[in-house]
Amino acid sequence: MLVGPKYLKARHTLQLSSMRRFVPRHFPRGEEFSCRDGEYCFIRVFFAKKAFMSSVLELLLEGEALSTKQMARILNMTHEEVERELEELKKKKVLLGWRPVLHPEANDGLNVRAVIEVKITPEREGGFNRLAERISGFEEVESCYLMSGGYDLLAFVRGSNLHDVAAFVSERLATMGGVLSTSTHFLLRSYKEQGFMLAERNADPVKPKVTP
Amino acid sequence: MSELSQRFVARHVADLPRSGIRDFFELVSSMDEVISLSIGEPDFVTPWNIREASIYALERGRTSYTSNRGMPRLCRAISEYVEDEFGIGYHPESEVLVTVGVSEALDIALRALINPGDKVLYHEPCYVSYHPSVVLAHGEAVPVGTSSGDAFALDPEKLEAAWTPGCKILVLNFPTNPTGGVLDHGKLERIARLAVEKDLVVITDEIYSELTFQGEHVTIASLPGMRERTIFLHGFSKAFAMTGFRIGYACGPPPLIESMMRVHQYSMLCAPILSQEAGIEALLHGKDSLGRMKEQYRRRRDFIVPRLNELGLSCHMPHGTFYCFPSVAETGLSEKEFAVELLNEERVAVVPGTAFGVHGEGFVRCCFATSYEQLIEATDRIERFLEKRKDLSK
Known part of the structure; x- marks a missing residue:
């Protein structure tokens, strides 16, 4: 999950390339850093919290009920890739399963x-x-x-x-x-x-x- | 024009064109089952902690006027936020003014600075109020076109070419509503140099800055020589989904802020106190929800823009905002015809680009701040619409 942004400050004299070492491995997009005018360079870094957080899982966590086909379209993946990623998440026990969230007064016999x-x-x-x-x-x-x-x-x-x-x-x-x-x-x-x-x-x- | 309006309405007001958005709004409102890609606001409700702060203030009976400038706590929070996020420090007591949205801030900045006949440069397509606000302040509007070839960035050379003696103000809005255009550092520096050279005051509306997806947003106010000639406008509407709170702010050198204050104190008096209370909460504790919303917009953008291109509506990838601005030229329809026919036939609402100035000709604005399901459905409907037209023309 992306939990930034955070700024790293460093003296302008540092080269951007040498600042890359501040950027964690999970840093998702290379274009997210840039040099600001003046005394400091700012790097905007999104720290990756957990390595298993996939784009499929992020989309699921947004909470909109989507079919795997819809997810594939949104994420520009094939349907199979989405299915595979979901399987992977289940195998790793990140995703335990699917259950509907019922209104507590909905009569499901266990009230x-x-x-x-x-x-x-x-x-x-x-x-x-x-x-x-x-x-x-x-x-x-x-x-x-x-x-x-x-x-x-x-x-x-x-x-x-x-x-x-x-x-x-x-x-x-x-x-x-x-x-x-x-x-x-x-x-x-x-x-x-x-x-x-x-x-x-x-x-x-x-x-x-x-x-x- | 009716006899009454001829007798009583000021000429410069009577001459203002009707907003293209308003016409379209009336058309869309008359229909049901419309998927709207034509809203200019987030589809999220204001985060609960921000709403709750406002409710708490109401419960405590905080219903009075505040200082004209804005509550000192809010001004301090703004000053800190702007320093953290934009790297430029403004003194909370003399360089910050809380306004009723960025719209008011822009209006009073123009009214405070323009002598009748002064020229105001701005880029177009742009937010609907720029031209009217200049006219209402008795200035002369000088639009500079931006194009899809430049990803709707302002070309410094075009800006220089548009400059004529009498130009006093440059209004910038990057990332831009309606195009999603941003300025890269090189262009920003050249524009800043030009502003210094031509002695322009820059009013920079950076309401979408938090929604910059690529590269880091840099404000022109932070460039050398710019702080003393820049009024930095920002607000809460877009980043914190607070459009209805109507709250924004202006930061700038004391004499300019003081001049705006003079107009503000006799017109608005102060921004609503409940909105100011909400604003404090947003700045102090709203950043988490901001990050979440931004990621969600990015994913929506990454879906809709390739999809529109796939359908033959060529669209540059917007680097900021929640708008994309596809060209409808390929369809053989004008932007207005496209919008009206798409609405009539498939019940999808997009805004004709000319609502944002003549340079929006041939484009429509699509807002992607809506649910995935709606985006998928809307683009499928656009596909059907385009296919039907292709079949007809065969």
């Missing part, structure tokens, strides 16, 4: 959600990992994180009704060896879901279609 704070006993070998992975294995658990602070794990859980979720906590989670305590909070209302504002007021009928 009750809770976050559960879990305290567990770390183990001599493996620390929290073995137990965290066991807890994550349940299909009721959507996400699970190791946390700093007053408890150890935070699990996001879904069920079709209150009873389901309560049963999961009391019968399966709390009874696991190593689980010291649980504290369950039910979600009442969602305002933003994975980047989507739910009360979107952006629809903009006043925006004119032609402006100077």
Whole structure:
């Protein structure tokens, strides 16, 4: 991902060629640097944050729902190249998969959600990992994180009704060896879901279609 | 002209031509299902932190006038931003003036500097307000044409040839709306030398500077001998997607800024305080979203320009802004016919180049600050439009 721009300053007497050494390997475009008049040379550098950030991934992260064919057209690549890059991203586990983002009130049969704070006993070998992975294995658990602070794990859980979720906590989670305590909070209302504002007021009928 | 306007309306106002954009706007507004490539603003909503700063100010009851010059905090932030981004320092108390958009800044700069009959050089195609603003300030407009052959950069030789005694001001806008043209360092230096030699005041509107995709943007104000004769205009609209906030600023030597202040204090008084509060937030914390938006525009440009060329609408690669300016000469249509027929037949709106001056003849402006899906669909529709015309002419 490009996370610049940043300026490097150097005395004018330095040759541009010798300034290239300041430019990281991932520096994407050769024409991005130039010499300014006066005392300093300025080089505008975009630091590459992660080597795996491909143009396909950047486009995906913009958030517009596009087919791979559309992506190929935008990026001036072949359809196969886009597919291959997506496969590569999956293989490297950068891209884990595709899921639709549903409105929380959309009736998909799993309408009750809770976050559960879990305290567990770390183990001599493996620390929290073995137990965290066991807890994550349940299909009721959507996400699970190791946390700093007053408890150890935070699990996001879904069920079709209150009873389901309560049963999961009391019968399966709390009874696991190593689980010291649980504290369950039910979600009442969602305002933003994975980047989507739910009360979107952006629809903009006043925006004119032609402006100077 | 009606009898009433003949009796009451000032001649120089009555003589102003109707904006080509306005005509086109009315046509487009009457239609549904139009894909518009004719907006002159980002398709992003202003980043939330900037909007939130304005809401907070409103909640706190900050609804008063501010100092004419602008809030001291904002002037300081502008001074620091301009120094960081453009490498030129302006004193926040005497060399910065906050205005209602760059449009106001340009207007008051011209009104402050022009004596009736003074000539103003500017390059064309250019933003729609340059010519009228000069006329309204009782100046004489001297447009200098730029061409696609030069990628719409201003040719210093043409500029020199256009100079005549009585020319006092040079207005520059690079990167340019509507062409996306930029000036390379060599040309910029020659223009600067010419300005010194001919003793011109330069008003440089650099509203699109953050959206420079190739090479680093250099302001003419930073070149030797230019600071004392340059009014640097900039604003928030394009870089921070804040068009509706109507806020911009001018930086320059104290006597020039003071002269603009005189006009500003009796006309606008001050820029709206809520917009100024938003402006502070934008300058202090807006750079991340700026970088993101710029990358997204670049990707859109890299899609649409080759695509238009592929369709036979020859188009230079704009090095800045979110506009491209393809030629429609190959189609055998004038730019107005092209725009109107494309709109009628395929519901795609582009702006005829002549809305930006006579030198825009044979070109249309396409804004690519819109979603990828719309860009793909719009270019497919243009393709269909061109194919139908080819079939007809067979």
